Amino acid sequence: MKKRFLTFSLFSLLTMGVMAQVANVSPIPQSVTTTGTFFEAPKQWRITSDRARTSSYALTAVSELGVELTPRAKFRVTLGVVGDKSVSKVQKLVPEKAEGYYMAVGPKGIVIAGRDERGLYYGVQTLRRMAAKGKLETCTLQDWPDVPFRGAIEGFYGQPWSHEHRLRQLDFYGHNKMNVYIYGPKDDPYHRDHWRDPYPTREAQQLQELNERAKLRGVNFYWAIHPGVDIKWNDEDRQNLVQKLERMYGLGIRSFAVFFDDIWGEGAKGEKQAALLNYVDSVFVKKHGDIAPLLLCPTEYNRAWSRNDSPYLAALGNGLNKGIEVMWTGNSVVHTIDKEGMEWINQRIKRKGYIWFNFPVNDFVRDHILLGPTYGNGLDIADDLSGFVSNPMQYAESSKIALFSIADYTWNMKHYDWKASWRRAIIDLLPSDSIALLTFASYNEDLGPNGHGFRRDESRQLEALEKRIKAVADGEVDREAVQELSQTCFELGTACDLLLNNTENPWLINELRPWLVQGKLIAQYGGVVCKAARYVNQITAVDAATYNPDDLYTFYSLYRQAQSLRKQMYENEVDKHQLHTYQTGTKLATLRLMPMLDRLMSRVCRNHGYEPISAYAPFTIESNVGQLRQLPISLYGGEAKITPSNEVIKWPAGAQFTIVGDRPFTLTGMDFNLGVNEIAGKFRLDCLLEDGTWKTVSILHYKPTDPVIHTGNELSGLTVKAFRLTNISGADVECYFRHFKFNKQ
Structure with missing residues (x-):
């Protein structure tokens, strides 16, 4: 039972450390x-x-x-x-x-x-x-530690951490015996887009302060540069790179990384990258003598993007100087790490791989916040690694739950217990309300459907209850199961209330607030659903004509209340005043609790002759471009947005990306950004009209230097059942998927 689970957890958490x-x-x-x-x-x-x-x-x-x-x-x-x-x-x-x-x-x-x-x-x-x-x-x-280099990389897309958050992170790393922080936020222009330019005075001073705090905490502060988007393979840009590194050296930084991830074209050549890193190693690293080994993030940074005889990886393995570390995300962009996978990459790069673990990063599922345990990585790979760093979320404080466990895992791998580590992490982060945070975190584990296909289990304590709810036949009610489900919802609501009023860690509560508000609504909705399931006095749709508004304890009232709560949940998801920067919604409890509640409510509605209440999902994606097929769609009033994909998209010739509506809808506008100037001519946009015919709509760039693609005037007011984007270039196209949005009436 849920109550028993929480009682056990409370006992476990409170007694840890009493015996020793x-x-x-x-x-x-x-x-x-x-x-x-x-x-x-x-x-x-x-x-x-x-x-x-x-x-x-x-x-x-x-x-x-x-x-x-x-x-x-x-x-x-x-x-x-x-x-x-x-x-x-x-x-x-x-x-x-x-x-x-x-x-x-x-x-x-x-x-x-x-x-x-x-x-x-x-x-x-x-x-x-x-x-x-x-x-x-x-x-x-x-x-002693099992893994030589352990820590985190600020390498996500989206809102970079604040200076204050970074200082707090460095304190946290020191306290938990992590020795690496890699500074590489994608949205820092002086890291990537303007890599040749020096930092302005204020930003340079902040980096200097971070480096000093890192030294005080026993942490290697790695500053990363990303020249691959527009590097010219000539002596001028070689000197530009070294000059920028020298400037950072002047700030006191002694650890450096060079990134070539998420690019294509000339910047993605393995031989040229190896030659450049070797040059930097000889004229910069060896010149000073007090710099840590260089760290490279390659273009082929996962197995799914490579092949057994990859010439790119061979170029790195054969060409890179000894001592230069090579980063790796595993068998795909987002993946756990195992022995076989490490042996595969180590053979090719001729050195131990340096793991860039893409968890708990959520820049590809921004409506979820990931507070669950860290599990799935091999416990037998310590000797196969040179380093292991986690890519966290833009929510720095919330990321500490996973980072605490990364510290545990990389220090003493064979004794790593992910369940115990998760609970210790939660106590460490919020001692005064650890039970409330544990309860809430258990509903924020799974990522939901996503372009990388990476999923996590969620709310494991509900697994047996879920089976019981599913097993009940139409027209019947398992009252004991419903009572247990009601208690579950009560505990979630209580946890959210306690956390919303917690003042011990305002950094954490501020990050969690949108999901806490949503969690309260889910808990209220669950309470109403369970009341409705237990309600004996059946009122049919016909009886609603004689409904007494003063009677709030009829099924009809509960039905209307459930409708209201679903509407409030939707409005909370689309209220941009409540969302953090780049956030696309607030989803939690999506793997077990919400499906259970919706399934139970649908069954009860049918028993009473009412239309089932469910979340509205008017659009679906169909695509033979694998990286786009599972991207989530968010709807804000009349504006629909598709969650961006952060990696390079390899769009095959003739491949399509299609949005299908559950009913005809009228378009009022559309624009999208594939991250490449003047690429519109390689694609065609077609709309499926109500009569079953396809109509081509013109697409164009307003400026040659602007990658955003707009539609012609003929789109506005067009009623369609679907629309699709097709690669008509006759060749594979490499691009990005920065944003895609359309408006409807």
Whole structure:
């Protein structure tokens, strides 16, 4: 039962860490030996370390633990790195792994010895977690990360993170032992479209501040440049690239990436990319001597876009200097990573792949916010990776649920438990209302239908109930199942109310607000549906003529209330004042809860002789262009928008993209952007008229330099049943799908 699920979850969440303070540590340590005895964490600590650690960011982290640091304290905390006198007695116990550390905790004091500076810092972070509840546990730890480079890449399309959000992210990465942040937002013009130009003073200062915060948190701040859209393969642009990197070096940045993703044409040549990266490696990286290995995001960055004998990947594998890392998203653009897939790519690039994991990014399903667990990646691939970074959402705070688990997974892969990690992530993000957030998050896991075909399970606790609701025959009601469903909706509504009033993390609540409001409406709708299903006094459509408006407890009233709530849900989805930038709607609970409610309401309506209530979906897509076939359509009043596809579209000769209406509709306008100037002549737009004939409508660009395609005047006022766009060029066309919208009466 749902109630039992939540009670169990509450018990699990509240008791985690009671049995052992070391259980509070995230990521999970590699090796722990504990006596199981506890003591109160002293209020005053004395720090002992070599003079070489005086300016260590690990010591700065100790000062942030909330204890009084005084040389007179009896409780001694000894800190050092292998080679320091302070930890010479224990240095043989320090794991011989980069970023590893040894830690011993007892009533008389604590010793933390790092293999290197970052290892020492991570030991302090373990201490921070362990002491969070005011107690310490007598124990020893030997700990190290499984994956060398771990973290996140701000590489999504849409609204980039704010400066404040980035600072908060860097703090979060440090606390969770992630050592990489890659700055590569697609909508930063100085990263991509104007890559040759220097940053304005304010933006440059902010990048400098981010880099300094990253160093304080043990994070490599990677600045990425994307020259591939318009690079000229000549000496001038080679120097432009190096000059831009030198400017960023002048800001203190010491880690760099070069991107060639989502392009085609000359910029996509493997041999030229390899030669350019090698040039940068020799005249820039090796010249300075203090720069991290270069990172390349290739054009063929997933297996679905490549082939077994790919000349592009061979050019990278054979041509790139050793030490240059190559990014990879897996078997497709959005995919989990497994052993076989890693072996496939590593053989071709002749080095360990650096994973760009496209989760929880939602720039291709912007009406969903993804708060579910991180699962599906192999637990046996640590030795096959050079790095693993997550591409998050434009919602920085909400992305921390998945990023917390990415930190867990990449640190100690063999012991990764995605369910436990998800729950710990939620406690970490919102301790005061973790049960409410867990409940709400369970309805925001699946992505819905999308162009990448990537789906997630959702609200697993409802699986048995879903089967029971489906099994009931028409004309019958499983009252116990309906009662359980009603309780489920009540709990969702309660969770939304609690979160809407939460002040502990306003950054998070601000991001979630549109979905929280929608969740409340869904919960109310569910309550009404369950009341209607239990209602005994049957009132038929004929009886409605004698309906008493003062009687709010008839089926007729419940039916009208359900209609009202569905309308409110629709209006909430299309209210642009409630939506975040680039957001296209607010969908949640779409995999199990809403289908259950709609199925039950339809059955009850039929029993009472009423028309079923359902969401209105007037348009569908039919296409033999695989990347476009599953794109969602959003309807805002008279304007319909198709969710953009962010990658390069390979549109075969003669292939079509068709929009079909469920009934004839009158067009008043249309425009679309395929991301290429003067491409309109390669396509034809046809409209299917009511009499079954097709009419061609002219399409054109207003300016040669404007990629937006408009329609001729003959479109306006045309009543059609469908329209289609066909590639008539006689050859395959590579383009984008930046936007596509049409208006109807």
